[in-house]
Amino acid sequence: MKTKASGEGSLASESSISLGEKLHQACESVVVAAAADAAQQGRHLSSRRGSSDSLTSQSLNQRWFTDQMATVIDGKAVAQTIRSEIAEEVRALSQKYGKVPGLAVVIVGNRKDSQSYVGMKRKACAELGIKSFDIDLPEQVSESDLIKQVHQLNVNPDVHGILVQLPLPKHINEEKVLSEISLGKDVDGFHPLNIGKLAMKDRDPLFLPCTPKACIELLSRSGVSIKGKKAVVVGRSNIVGLPASLLLLKADATVTIVHSRTTQPESIIREADIVIAAAGQPMMIKGSWIKPGAAVIDVGTNAVDDPTKKSGYRLVGDVDFEEASKVAGWITPVPGGVGPMTVTMLLHNTLEGAKRCFEKNH
Numbered sequence: 054m055k056t057k058a059s060g061e062g063s064l065a066s067e068s069s070i071s072l073g074e075k076l077h078q079a080c081e082s083v084v085v086a087a088a089a090d091a092a093q094q095g096r097h098l099s100s101r102r103g104s105s106d107s108l109t110s111q112s113l114n115q116r117w118f119t120d121q122m123a124t125v126i127d128g129k130a131v132a133q134t135i136r137s138e139i140a141e142e143v144r145a146l147s148q149k150y151g152k153v154p155g156l157a158v159v160i161v162g163n164r165k166d167s168q169s170y171v172g173m174k175r176k177a178c179a180e181l182g183i184k185s186f187d188i189d190l191p192e193q194v195s196e197s198d199l200i201k202q203v204h205q206l207n208v209n210p211d212v213h214g215i216l217v218q219l220p221l222p223k224h225i226n227e228e229k230v231l232s233e234i235s236l237g238k239d240v241d242g243f244h245p246l247n248i249g250k251l252a253m254k255d256r257d258p259l260f261l262p263c264t265p266k267a268c269i270e271l272l273s274r275s276g277v278s279i280k281g282k283k284a285v286v287v288g289r290s291n292i293v294g295l296p297a298s299l300l301l302l303k304a305d306a307t308v309t310i311v312h313s314r315t316t317q318p319e320s321i322i323r324e325a326d327i328v329i330a331a332a333g334q335p336m337m338i339k340g341s342w343i344k345p346g347a348a349v350i351d352v353g354t355n356a357v358d359d360p361t362k363k364s365g366y367r368l369v370g371d372v373d374f375e376e377a378s379k380v381a382g383w384i385t386p387v388p389g390g391v392g393p394m395t396v397t398m399l400l401h402n403t404l405e406g407a408k409r410c411f412e413k414n415h
C-alpha cells in the first residue's frame with residue numbers, strides 16, 4: 054500500500070498504517086481542487102517568496118494584509134469524504150467476515166467538554182456502522198477498577214479499539230492507565246511504546262495519535278508538501294504538540310517546538326512555512342507572527358465568553374483567524390478544521406485495528 058498521494062511527503066504515502074489506497078483516490082479530488090485553487094491564485098510558498106524579494110517583511114505583511122486571503126481548509130468536508138470511505142470499508146468487512154469494527158469509549162466523571170467529545174465519537178461510530186461500547190464510570194472510580202475495565206476490554210474479541218477520554222480525575226495516574234491498554238487496541242496512539250516508536254527513525258507505531266495525524270492529513274490533502282520545510286509546533290503536550298512534531302520530523306520537515314518558556318516565540322513562528330498551533334491559548338498567534346504564504350493548522354479549541362450566543366460562549370482557536378487568514382497561504386478554521394478530522398482519524402484507526410485482527414484470525 055505504498056502509493057504516492059498527490060502531496061509530496063504525504064504521511065499517508067509513507068506510513069505502513071496509511072489510509073487505504075482507495076480512500077486516497079476518493080479524496081484526491083479534494084486535494085487537486087485545493088492545490089489548483091492555490092496555484093491559480095499564486096499562493097504557493099515559492100511563488101509568494103519569489104515575488105517578495107524586493108520587499109521588506111514589514112511592507113510584505115501589509116501587502117498581504119490588503120489583497121490576498123488564505124485558502125481556508127475545510128476540515129469538515131475532508132472528514133466527511135473520509136468517513137464515507139470508512140463506512141464503505143466497514144460494509145465490506147461485514148460482508149467478508151460477518152463482523153464489524155468495535156470501539157470502546159471510556160469516560161470517567163462528568164466534565165461537560167469530555168461528554169460532548171465522547172458524544173461526537175459515539176455518534177460518528179453509529180453513522181459508520183462501527184459498534185461502540187460505552188463505558189461510563191463515576192468520578193470517584195478507583196484506579197484499579199478503571200484498569201480492570203481496561204483489561205476486560207483488552208480481552209473482548211468484539212473490541213478493536215479502546216479510548217480512555219482524557220483528562221482523567223486527579224486521583225488516577227493517567228500514564229499507568231494508558232500503558233495498560235493493549236498495544237493492538239491503542240487507537241489513540243498514546244501508549245508509551247507507540248509514542249516511542251513514533252520518535253524513532255524507521256520504526257512505525259501500530260497507531261498514530263489522532264490529532265497529529267489529522268494535522269498531517271489536512272496538509273497533504275491540501276497539496277502542502279512537508280519535506281524540507283521549516284515547521285514550527287506551538288505547544289508540547291503529550292497528546293498533540295509532541296507527537297505532531299515527531300510526525301513532521303518523520304515527514305522530513307525541519308522542526309522547532311515553541312512552548313511556554315520559549316523567548317521571543319513570534320520571531321521563531323515568523324520563520325515557519327508550516328505552523329501547527331496547539332498551545333491552548335485563545336487567539337494567541339497574531340497575523341503579524343505568520344510568514345506570508347505559510348500553512349497554518351490550528352488545533353486550539355478554546356471556549357470564550359460570547360453573550361451574543363445562546364450558549365453564552367463560542368469556540369476560538371489558538372490563532373487569530375481574522376488576522377492570520379490575511380497573511381497565511383492556507384489556514385484551518387475553528388470550529389470546522391482539525392476537530393472533525395480528529396474524530397475521523399480515530400474511526401480510521403479503529404478500522405485499521407479491526408482489519409489487522411480479522412486478517413490475523415482468518
Ligand SMILES: Nc1nc(=O)c2c([nH]1)NC[C@@H]1CN(c3ccc(C(=O)N[C@@H](CCC(=O)O)C(=O)O)cc3)C=[N+]21
Pocket residue numbers: 169170173216217218219220241263264354368387388389390391392393394395396
Ligand atoms: N483520549 C482522548 N483522545 C482524544 O482524542 C481527546 C481526548 N482524550 N480528550 C480531549 C481531546 C479534544 N478532542 C477533540 C475532538 C473533536 C473536536 C471537534 O470535533 N471539534 C469541533 C467543534 C465541536 C463543538 O462545536 O463543540 C470542531 O472543531 O469543529 C474537538 C476536540 C479530542 N481529544
